[in-house]
Amino acid sequence: MIQDRRTVLKTAAAASLVPAVGLVPARARAQSNTIKIGVLNDQSGVYREISGPNSVACVRQAVQDSGIAAKGVTVEVLAADHQNKPDVGATIARQWIDRDGVDVIVDVPNSAVALAVSSIVKEKNKAYFNSGGGTAELTGGQCSPNTVHWTYDTYMLAKSTGGAMVKTGGDSWFFITADYAFGHDLERNTTKFVQEAGGKVLGNVRHPLQSTDFSSYLLQAQQSRAKVIGLANAGTDTINSVKQAAEFGITRRGTKIAVLLMFISDVHALGLNTAQGLVCTESYYWDLNDRTRAFAERVKGALNGARPGMGHAGCYASVLHYLKAVGDMGAAAAKASGVEAVNRMKAMPTDDDCFGQGTIRADGRKLHPAYLFEVKAPGESKGAWDYYKLLQTTSVDNAWRPTSEGGCSLVRT
Template sequence: MTTRKLLAGGSAVIFSLMALAAAGHALAQDSDVYKVGILTDMSGPYSAMGGPGSVVAAKMAIEDCMKAECKGMKIELLTADHQNKADIGASKAREWIDRDKVDAIADLTNSSVALAVQRLIRDKGGIAMYSGPATTVLTNAECAPNGFHWMFDTYSQAAGAAAALTKMGQKSWYFVTVDYAFGQSLEKDAGDVVKSLGGTVVGSIRHPLNASDLSSFLLQAQSSKAQVIGLANGGQDTVNAIKQARSFGVGTKNQRLAALLVFLSDVHALGLNDAQGLIYTDGFYWDFDNDTRAFSKRFEALDKGNKPTMVHAGVYSSVYHYLKAAAATKSHDWKVVTQKMREIPIHDAVMRNASIRPDGRVIHDMYLYQVKTPAESKAPWDYLKLLSTIPAQQAFKPMDASCSLAK
């Protein structure tokens, strides 16, 4: 796959956008092309929650903006697979910024890749919008004036599920953690929430990314006798862990299995028999209201019948918001565009009560859901029931003094 084409039919999408702009509006010169890059995991453990669906979401954002604020603009969408490797992701981002003059990069699923790109844009400029990675380091020690963390992070996930279960009396925890920046951050934030509510962390064990066999890790967690086995991983690792835990009877009887980062795509992959009863925090659910249902119906038609995850929703929202700011300023200067991004309200089909903090954290309402039983589900993709809404100001960690932008 080349980065200049968008999967199958990519060139046709660019052509249709150009044709749409030409209808009553003169196209900009090539030097005025606004370029957006989707840097994601196209085929690995995070491809279902991001991957091709993130490209679909970005296409939708461009098409919607071209019909409104972006009329007359020429916009090009590029995509690349970072393969969950920080060096590959940083190399591609550098190539896009230096050679291809890409204005903004979005998704960036995988925390290690995101941190590498964050360091790059601090030096080289450009704009990065993170809807796939979870580490809170992006908005504290590694914050950047041109980096925006859009959808969720490890704190927002811990603040929901870990807090809810601990308050229910599930006070002793053992973590099974994917061994890189994301998992470590998720474990720490969840552990801090548990301890702040009077609970204890009795231990943890770490496994490699994209591990097919997690049985030994799960059995060690089971032997800890902790009330809760917390899965501090994501994507296919979480799916594998839940399936294997069910088959070994881990998390039954006097123990509870808690997946701290779950996506709708994970529930779909698991099926309700295995996923039922899971409690987790999500930033977007397709059946939340009329706007989310309409957005998801469009997405589903473009993505082989799949409903969007919160990563896809974040890609849509971030790309649309960037394009609105670019249209308003008519500028490629990241300093000018990011200032406008902070000024104009975030208003779209997927975000509720959203705003950008000085540290680059986009705060918005988050939601605590429980996965339905097979008997409760009445239609395809009818998977979740809402337990509570976590208001934007409570869902995310307060600004950290280690971020210079917070001072």
């Protein structure tokens, strides 16, 4: 068994190196003007479509758009599959930093893996930009001066989607929850907002990651007679939950499905006939404005015609902002201290085509608006990937957990 694990880890490490952005001689790679970025995510499992190769493509686009090469800085991009296992993700992160000289780790969907990687990056004083992981603990009790949490978190999702459902009459809930850090965190935060709004939670059930049969969970939810079934999961788990709920005719009986985390790739996989009417929160939508459309057009070829989701957009925007900081402080200084690189990023206003203008708080939370969308009916869609209609925008001031409530040691109280 030990040998099998070693084989897995060696294979993951060997597979981690993908063609670099700008090939350079081996001697030049060791020089202080070469930045190495490792994209660590799910390349083959439940979260592949919301991260995977498309996140790597968006990081490459950020390198190209940054213009950093004109300042004499070379960037290499690596990628690896953490297999949704904290031990595998932690081992790859450690090997990347110790053996391969990686300066930045990006993406990391799966909150359990994300927390493990954040700890290692802090220990090694490198930089970490989380886009795919949802737990708000990254800017709470387990915050780090080396980590920026860019795209979304469980607090924002719970407040936007959960709060909206209660306001429209969904005042009794039953949760179907992924049984790991992200799911627990999302259920806990949503419960808080439901109860604060006068609603109640009638029960919950937890399922293993990458489940295929949700029939027993949906049956328990139905038997509770809750008005809302809250799906505190993501990726193919969400897709399978929604598909099977539709097959059982749950919504036809008046029960609402609250998809607490859904990506545009999930809607694409479900199809509008199945997904129509679902409400979700995202921080990026490709057809939101001229700038979001421009970004989607630039990466469309690398994504084989697909549109980027918010996780991909977060990878792009965080790397773009980091490279602006590198250009400002110099590659050698950025490589020497991840804390100093992140501090420089926090000191600079953010501005990119995905999220517009924003800032990064002391606790590492990247600030931008959140958007509540409803999935269009087939007859409302005007073409490929035209899936959302905007219901409301939550401002920067209201979308995110106040620093006073997070318990982050980096925040002065």
